[in-house]
Amino acid sequence: MKYQPPRGTRDIFGDDVCRFGRIVSIFRDVVARYCFEEIKTPIFEDTSLFERTIGKETDIVKKQMYNFEDKSGRPLTLRPEGTAPVVRAAISNNLLEKLPAKFFYIGEMFRYERPQKDRKRQFYQAGAEIFGEKSASADLEAIKICREIFDKLELKFSLEINTIGCQKCRPAYEKALKDFISGRLDGLCSDCRERYETNPLRVLDCKKESCRQILSSAPAIDDYLCPECRRNFSDIKSALSESRINFTRNEKLVRGLDYYNGCVFEFYVSGARDAVAAGGRYDGLVEFLGGRPVPACGFAIGIDRVMPLVSPVGKTDKYIVISAGTEKREAEKIAERIRAAGKPAFVAGKKLSAALKFASSRGFKYAVIAGEEELRENSVSVRNLSEGRQEKFSKEDFFNSL
């Protein structure tokens, strides 16, 4: 039996690797223009970093983490998400002295789950985090960056936003919600009955129709927000309108990770199975991990989910230099000149018909034929493979035209 990549992983090559590269370069370009700086964090961290920040009751921590011990028994985990490591790194390296501070990352994440369409066990995220900005401008910036990226990728997105309150006001809402649910537990699914105990907000986004029915008359968070959260959320909404970013309010949108508070958002693109980007505020996280109290917000884009929707980058025109049976050295010299002019060149020594066949099947734009006849005349024949036209130039004319 031949080796296959391990379950939930895949090899990325050909057009897919072009798509991947295009997404990453657009992401880098946009984020750099907002003055974010790249940060690379380890691929694994102390297990407790994730357990404490993501939340013990989440599926990620309960059953999706790649946990292992190193040889000295340290409990470690392959990172299942990017935010906690960035926050940890910012604290470890004292990067939050001068605020605001902005970081971005691109990398692979690991979650042990059943693989399916565009959901792998090793997947890639590109994310950005803003530290030290309490006002709505940070939330707006995160959303604007996503908007720009999807625009440049030529993807039509829709945006959903919500607020889930802060440490001050969420408890009151959670209590109201629990009171509401407790009388109706019998009608809810078993998952929801468990969520009621562990994380009542999550009952809101249960997909089961019977649960949704019951929850449709649940208390609304808007009635429980503290003045600050109310203000912040309305600032964001009006800023979005000013920036002409369409959004819909989704009161049932709650994020799966415990550290979120305030405004949360998700981007959808038609054709993708689920959200392609998501983010929100996590004002308490830096302090929770031992730093000073620093408000923060960020987002991550699921590269794997965007990949099938974007076209591969336009490739630059490639040249194949064919020696057609003569000494290959001459063809190699010609190729060097083409490369020196900044264009990709490949040398083929096969007989002409085979080389041309190879060239057209591999997507070369031009064949530069340097056979016996050309060698005698100090010329080259340049054939446009897509159009089938061919012209002979002196070598100097050809090099000058590059």
Place this chain on the structure above:
RNA sequence: GUGAGUGUAGCUCAGCCCGGUUAGAGCACCAGGUUGUGGCCCUGGGGGCCGGGGGUUCAAAUCCCCUCACUCACCCCA
């Protein structure tokens, strides 16, 4: 973790229900037709433990059991 489907040539699949010569097709690949012109056409060729193991049978790609893998959905998430 739950449910359904699929594993036959490099790829897409037929054959399986109803067991019976040497397991097929298209595409791709290689060679030749074409010793300096690719795509089109023609001819020929290489390729397969029919996912793996066990069972039933005179006989298994085909029927039964187990196992592994993949796909899709649920759950959850980016």
